Amino acid sequence: MTAAQPIVEFRDVTKRYGDGPLVLDTVNLTVFRGDFISLIGPSGCGKSTLLKLVAGLNPPSTGGLSVLGTTPKAARDRQAFIFQDATLLPWLTARRNTEMLLRLRGEPETERRRKAAALLDLVGLAHAADYYPRQLSGGMKMRVSIARALSVAPELLLLDEPFGALDEMSRFRLNEELLALRARTPFSALFVTHSVAEAVFLSNRILVMGARPGRIAAEVTVNFGPVRTRELRAEPAFQEKVNEVTRRLHGVEEHGA
């Protein structure tokens, strides 16, 4: 492997909405290619805001931010965003939802048909391709949303609490599937979650954030390697990591209060 290549760089970034209070205070952060970074922290600490800055959906108030070697906006077509509530268009079938981003890029119909079919197969939904979103369970919707995001082969995937609304079993399965997908189509990820176990299972780096004003309070490195199976969750080392992150999180919350 060559030297780690930075793909996102925050330099003294602050953010406030309008003339409201400071939402993000002096964020310095470098994301390297291949990173899977989880953001965890109390509600309202600016996790979604940080993702939106990277996505170019919101500009920073001060400081410098470069994404994939350019501005967030210019880097948009090399990243994809996955929202908590799947954001499928209810009037389109799973297949057509999966095709949507390719369609917006003007990709020819036969080509996007082929890609969407392959991706739905990959997330185990080939049989549900013609279902409308209201016929899909929460987990299935999220799988379609993942397939849609991966259709554009993003270098950077931004996920805002994608599994927050799911039951624990579905969440575990989707965690495992997400890692498996990553082995096939490599992407770096910024992943917002409220679940410590999920963060530990998925990430190589965990950023613990504090609130009022939002900031990165601590970073925890997770060295379980890229290949992780469900057995990992039962190992003592895993539990230790969970405890460590939880302690940091409590520290942040006591400070904030």
Place this chain on the structure above:
Amino acid sequence: MKKPAGWMIWLLPVASGLCFAALWLGIKRLGDVSDWLLPTPVQILEAALQERSRLLVAAGNTALGALAGFLLAATSGLLLALLIGASRLLRAAFYPWLLVLQMTPVIVLTPIIVLWAGPGFPGIVTITWLISFFPIVANTTQGLLSADHNHVGLFRMANATRWQELRLLRLPAAMPYYLAGLRIAATLAPIGAIFGEYMVGNAAGGSGGLGFMVYVYNTQIKIPALFATALTSCLLGFIFVAAVSLLNWAVLHKWHDSFDRNDH
């Protein structure tokens, strides 16, 4: 709330209808109201049968005017909503005036409309159009603006053009609203046409519509026939609403929550 059983759905309206008829006859009997003022339901049905050919032709004429005005409103309403919904500038410039125009009772405008559009069919269609236009514009604009916040984010992330955003996101998201607007318009269009005929006169040269029949029967003091005309108008309105309901079903039943069969 508990849903009434299938047979109740049919029986209850029939029962309440019979109660209403009994009340009707009771009032006639007790108040000694003459047939001239308040005919019996049977007399009304007799009048409807007697006048059926004239009423049918009239209903056909009214349906034609109502349909023309409705279709005009359905297309122009959608187009105007698209213009207003697509641009913040146009919205700011025109929406307030649209509301002002909506507040203006069409009845006040009738003489002007006749002056401009001419009597007969053009005037009737214009009045119908004017009456059914606003709910369509207002609803559809609302729908275009109420696209899901995250869906908009998704499109922005994908560098979608404004045209793509309008065509692939806002327009389909506005469909339920547009159809709700059409449904209101469908109840208003026959009313508008009948009102227009009443004010403007003959529809399709010679044979008038239901509104014209109201005028005729009124001058002839044929009260049961007037009631029969009301009944016919009611049926016409029902056909319009049923047609839009069918359209609504065809467009939405596959994906919209309002057609979820597993609903409680």
